[in-house]
């Protein structure tokens with residue numbers, strides 16, 4: 001037996017798979033994803049750094065593991081909770097099984113857990129931290145021993161320390177982004193114009209989508225200064241997805257603020273949130289996030305709706321965009337939250353969802369097409385004045 005003990009004292013039991021040590025506990029923010037497929041892409045998506053991921057699809061592992069389909073090399077997921085773990089024997093071309101990958105790469109897995117009850121619990125009370133442990137008592141001890149009467153109700157405010165920062169750390173600069181991103185800049189050759197990508201823990205599929213359109217790409221670590229990026233004279237900039245709370249990245253926000261008036265920009269997920277912050281807007285934590293592959297998003301101008309792949313726990317506060325030059329042009333039809341922005345004066349667009357999401361839906365490729373159009377319509381303008389934005 002192995003256990004997931006939520007911070008409110010609720011215990012879920014199952015069996016261990018993957019890379020458990022003989023003893024000890026491992027903590028993370030517990031989140032759920034409702035996608036029917038794509039477990040490999042989720043396990044390797046660095047936006048889940050520091051989190052324990054619960055998959056609602058009841059059979060996981062059935063098509064095996066295909067090494068070249070991972071979204072990143074580094075693995076920062078804390079744990080994986082599934083109902084039924086399947087071996088993937090039926091997949092002829094698989095390189096290995098999901099369980100094998102978890103064992104090799106340090107992921108603590110829990111199988112046979114009641115993922116439906118767990119998901120309903122998170123939906124009801126909000127995202128909260130939990131620990132994986134072989135002995136339930138060890139987990140309860142981690143949360144301070146006697147937990148009776150400590151059950152929380154719908155309050156997720158103090159789970160932020162697990163999503164934004166390294167476990168046990170609270171100093172600035174120890175944000176998960178700095179662990180998730182690449183260490184040194186590198187280039188991906190291509191016949192077309194140069195694009196700069198600021199990497200916060202990028203999914204490979206974002207780079208693939210850009211490469212597919214012919215761009216030459218230079219990928220920079222999250223801490224790269226604006227001047228270094230501008231010195232390369234890129235035609236545009238892409239801000240990637242990444243883990244944690246966007247509100248805990250003031251240095252990066254300051255840097256993006258310098259780049260705002262100077263380059264065409266595409267922001268994806270964390271990149272979108274950081275653009276809003278750089279322009280003077282605010283972000284907030286959602287009760288239990290959006291993680292799944294069928295989130296309906298509507299363009300408020302055309303009323304056109306598409307299905308999108310999503311993985312985020314924070315969102316841009318729509319009211320805070322007043323006076324920033326950004327307009328919320330896309331909305332989530334489930335809860336009305338901001339799903340995309342466009343800037344009034346600058347060639348900048350952003351989406352909260354994943355247009356590159358693989359496995360699909362594939363109907364949001366227009367985001368990349370629109371960005372390519374913006375690049376051809378307006379180029380690099382290094383001498384543009386700084387915008388008059390009010391910083392919070």
Ligand SMILES: NC(=O)CC[C@H](N)C(=O)O
Nearest residue numbers: 241242244269270313314
């Ligand atoms: N996929 C992402 O980029 C996630 C962004 C951010 N970490 C959030 O949870 O909202």
